[in-house]
Amino acid sequence: MAEILEAEVIEGGQLAAPANLLGEISFDGLARRIVAISEAIGEAQKTAAECDADDEALAAMDYEDLKRLGTSLNKAVGACEEARKAFNGDYDTPKKRVKNAYDEEVAPVIALRDRYKAKQAEADQAVKGARFGAMAAVYADFMEGNGLAELAEAVPFERIAEDRWWNTVAKNWSEEKTANNVVKRATEIVADWNAVKSTTYYYPEQAQVTFFRTLSLREVAEQDRLMHEEAARVAAVNAEVEENRAYGEPEGETGYDVVAEAEQVVAQAEQPGTYILCVDLTPSQYQGMIGWFKANGVHGLPMQTAFAGWEAAAKMVKAVCNG
Structure with missing residues (x-):
């Protein structure tokens, strides 16, 4: 009382x-x-x-x-x-x-x-507590009646309960109408859960986790796409790193021997000869030639002569070299 x-x-x-x-x-x-x-x-x-x-x-x-x-x-x-x-x-x-x-x-x-x-x-x-309990029972009965008691445990009634279903003392509140709304929402959850299980995702297990966290098929698809894109970016970065590493490391189990590599290059290179060039050059051309020599590893002693032209210089060089 x-x-x-x-x-x-x-x-x-x-x-x-x-x-x-x-x-x-x-x-x-x-x-x-x-x-x-x-x-x-x-x-x-x-x-x-x-x-x-x-x-x-x-x-x-x-x-x-x-x-x-x-x-x-x-x-x-x-x-x-x-x-x-x-x-x-x-x-x-x-x-x-x-x-x-x-x-x-x-x-x-x-x-x-x-x-x-x-x-x-x-x-x-x-009153509100009684209405909440009644609608929770409707939800549980629907799930258990369809062999989905485990799904009801994973998605309890508190997760889906809307305020208008129970958080009211209005006299025009209809238990039958509210129960129908609860069953409708439960049916949607079951359908969405079946869709998650039947859809081919990049990460099926994570897709299920996302569904139970959000109860949203859109969020499941979006998170799966983002995870796939992120994994692709990581794979691309790893591939690039491995490629650069393979390019920079020598083959074989032993370490890289700089001296041996240099000796091999020298042995395979052409043997140098000694040449005398008699040419007419402007000062800028002369500097350009010296730069080219240095850039290509040419060693020697360039000299400017007092001859009137390259022919006279060449004639003198021939006379000296041929005796």
Whole structure:
């Protein structure tokens, strides 16, 4: 049986504690304070009208006039503030006493109201819990009835439960309609699970893991594609690394012998001969020839002669070389 909450009736319907405040508050005094505020505002507005000036007039105003009129405006605003504060000073004390008395008198009513609210929240939660349990049973019965108890364990009802199925105390909530929605969602999960098992993925086991994590065929396909692309990139990088490694390492089990390689190259190279070139060259051509010699490993001693042309130089060389 539901707990009966008894309401405490507070007779009188008035603030008993501050009732004597009516004799303490000077309503005439408050009225005079309000009149004083109105008068201060009127004087301030009058001063503002006398001092009114646009930006151009202010810019052209004499400094002494600017200072004098500014002081008048400042005094007018100050008088308004003093009148307002005087009213607050007279009004704040009774206001605070009324608030304290109000809080004291209304506290039992607020406490009773809060007890009602707590009991209502408890009752609402009981209704929601019962609806959740009923729909969870519908889900379990459907899965077990189709031999899918293990799938129901992998995808519990909490994973698919929508708030509108249970998290409500609305009177128009229909158990039959909600049960049909639960069965419909369960059927979709079964169909999607069968699709995952029958589809050819690059990574079938990971596809199943992704499905149970997301319950989304789109996510399964997307994750499988991304994993395949990433694996392809890794394979390409590894292949490139192996290719570079194979290119840089010598064949055989022994280490790379630089000296032996150099000796083999020398042995296979053509044996050099000694030549004398007699040519006519400009200075730039001469420098170009020297550069080519150096770049190609040609060793020797280039010399410039005083002969009139290469023919005369060649004739002299032949005479010397042939005796």
